[in-house]
Amino acid sequence: MLWEENPVIGQILGICSALAVTNLVKNTLVMCLGLIFTLVMSCFTVSLMRNVIPRRVRMIIQVLIIAAYVIFIKIVLDAFLPEISNELGPYVGLIITNCIVMGRTEGYAMANKPVDSILDGIGAGIGYSLVLLPIAMIREPLGLGTFFGMQVIPADWTKWNMMVIAPSGFFALATYIWIVRALKSGREKR
Incomplete structure (x- = not known):
C-alpha cells in the first residue's frame, strides 16, 4: 500500500524536498518528521472542521491550518535545533505549499473522520x-563520506x-523511482 499509493513515487509530489534536503541524513530525517507532524495534525484538524x-473558502482555511502547524515546527526547530533550522x-x-499535505487535506480529510484522517496522514x-x-543515506556518504555527520568512509x-549539490537530488530521486517501478513491474509480470 505504501508503494502503490506513495505520494512521491506514484504521483511525483513533494519533489522539492528531494532537491533541498536529501544531501544530509539528519536534515532529511527532520524534514520527514516535520512533514509527518504537519500531515497528521492538518488532516486531523481539517477532518474535525x-x-x-464553507466550501468556497476551504482551500484558504486548509492553507491557514497547515501554516499554523508549520510555524509551530519552525519555532521548535529554532529553539531546540538551531543548526538544523x-x-x-x-x-x-x-511544507505549507507541499502538494502532499494539500492533497491529503483536500482529497481525504475533507471527506473522512478524524481517526481515519490521522492514519492517512x-x-x-x-x-x-x-x-x-534512502536517497539521503546514499548521497551523504558518497558526497561527504559521513553518515549523520560521522565519518564512515576513509x-x-x-x-x-x-x-x-542540489541537482543530484533529482537524479537520485529519478533513479530511485525507476528502480521501484522496475521492481514493481517485474513482480506484476510473474
Whole structure:
C-alpha cells in the first residue's frame, strides 16, 4: 500500500524536498518528521472542521491550518535545533505549499473522520519518508563520506562532491523511482 499509493513515487509530489534536503541524513530525517507532524495534525484538524468549513473558502482555511502547524515546527526547530533550522532554511516553510499535505487535506480529510484522517496522514508521511531517507543515506556518504555527520568512509577516499549539490537530488530521486517501478513491474509480470 505504501508503494502503490506513495505520494512521491506514484504521483511525483513533494519533489522539492528531494532537491533541498536529501544531501544530509539528519536534515532529511527532520524534514520527514516535520512533514509527518504537519500531515497528521492538518488532516486531523481539517477532518474535525470539515462540516463547518464553507466550501468556497476551504482551500484558504486548509492553507491557514497547515501554516499554523508549520510555524509551530519552525519555532521548535529554532529553539531546540538551531543548526538544523539554519541548514534547512526556507525549506521548512515550503511544507505549507507541499502538494502532499494539500492533497491529503483536500482529497481525504475533507471527506473522512478524524481517526481515519490521522492514519492517512501517517501513511502518506511514511511513504514520503521511505523515498527521501534512502536517497539521503546514499548521497551523504558518497558526497561527504559521513553518515549523520560521522565519518564512515576513509578520509583518503575521493568524495563525489556532485552527490551533495542540489541537482543530484533529482537524479537520485529519478533513479530511485525507476528502480521501484522496475521492481514493481517485474513482480506484476510473474
